[in-house]
Amino acid sequence: MRVTLLSPAKVNLGLKVIRRRSDGYHEVETVLQTVALFDRLVLTRGEPGINLMAPAGLPQGRENLCFIAAESFYGRTSLDPAISIELTKNIPVEAGLGGGSSNAAHVLLGLNALYGSPLEIGELEFLAAHIGSDVPFFLRGGTARATGRGEVITALPDLNPRWLRIIKPPFGLATAQVYAEWQPVASSSNVHLHNDLEAAALKLRPELRELKALLAEDGAELSLLCGSGSAICGFYEERPTRALRLAEGFREYVVPTLTAAECQANILRGESAL
Template identity: 40%
Template sequence: MIRMVAPAKVNLFLAIQCRRADGFHELETVFQAIDLADVIELETSPEGIHMTSDWPGLPAGKGNLCWRAAALLAESAGTSKGVEIRLNKKIPPGAGLGGGSSDAAAVLLGLNRLWELHLSPEELQTRAASLGADVSFFLQGGTALGKGRGEVLSALPTPHLWFVIGWPGVTLSTSAVYQDWDKQPSAGNTKLSEMLSALEATEASGIAAALRNDLEDTTLRLCPACAELKSTLLERGCSGALVSGSGAAVFGIARDKELADEVTAALSRRGLWARSASSLSSSETL
């Protein structure tokens, strides 16, 4: 049996360049892995892919990226081995935190070991990209600049940051958010160069000032609870706050662990799902 930890991510920067001919969008984004994580146990079975999850209503078959990652690996590697996948879910699904993609990356890495496939990192990345752009990031982890759909990755320095992650309990469809953005495109004012400079300096205040997400206006319009959550994070002392990805999770950057825990507790008292988290480097991811 192999136990894998699958961390969440936030997008510190997300600029949409254009809609491509294939229907996807050309992006520039800065991913940051955080220590909020799902836990996955993988155990060899005689045949087939069998999956269970402790998150109510979460698909456990072909509708789940974990299952699809296992099926893809079995088919492409030509193995008849089976697996039992047990998913202990801590990252809310459909929240813009990359939980499903991270789970898929963990399954690829874990099964490569469990099934003794000996696939190279490059071979795993090829399979990851076919599952989704964010899956590619989670094979690398840490802090990274993503271009293309987000799958063309360059490692960046990892700052030491404390986050408050809030989620209003709403699941947003990524495709629906992008479709709405296409009708009313908007762009932030911060340039990528400002975020990259702030990361080089590893100063939380500079990173907070350089936050950008072109999808945020759309998400806040579709989900008023997200707008309220962002306002609360700022009012409680976070130096910056932003919708992560397409939402509906919103994160704030706190000056230290004490403030992160304090704001998290305040959100929890209001009945909201909230967690404090810190940044992870690539050596700490998966």
């Protein structure tokens, strides 16, 4: 038995860092939005064990969130592990687009589908929250508010459709590095359309300012750092068509936002949707 899933990226429509916590995490409030940039996962029941096939350069085995998600599922259900997971990456890493978290969530969803839904959604959410901060969000997708360290999810009405131009520079930014650079400052109480981590990312990589200026010249309504970076996204009412002149090593993605219903529709028809 086999299932193919599309695993979407996310952007942050706003991110407010509230405080550093005693457990080393940060208390945040953020609004998350799925977008139509996908990795693909193929899960096949068969040989004993958890067999992960991930692209070179990514964490392998127990260092990969897909493997951790599978271990969590089998541990919760007491089923004997017998799964092959093939991961095809399109979402860039160290970009703030949540690719690894999305992959983990979709491994949980795919395994649950393959085994006849032994876990209720609440149990999947419990597992997801212990895997990583953004993982619970990707079980549903769409538009949602995340609080705590990002694992407490409240669904929001779907965003009016928007197009995004996402630019990923040739360098990444590690989440821990950006949070270490973050300094608390007085900011708006409104979480929307502002990212408290942007100042830290710009301090670490001042050249990101040039991307924000480029998107402004292109007519973007707004540009924001994606999560903790390093990608920058511009928001548009209509699909941007102007070609941007980007330096070597920079990658560009022009994608629409995705509703929760669209995310769910893509779970079991990944082969035709990618």
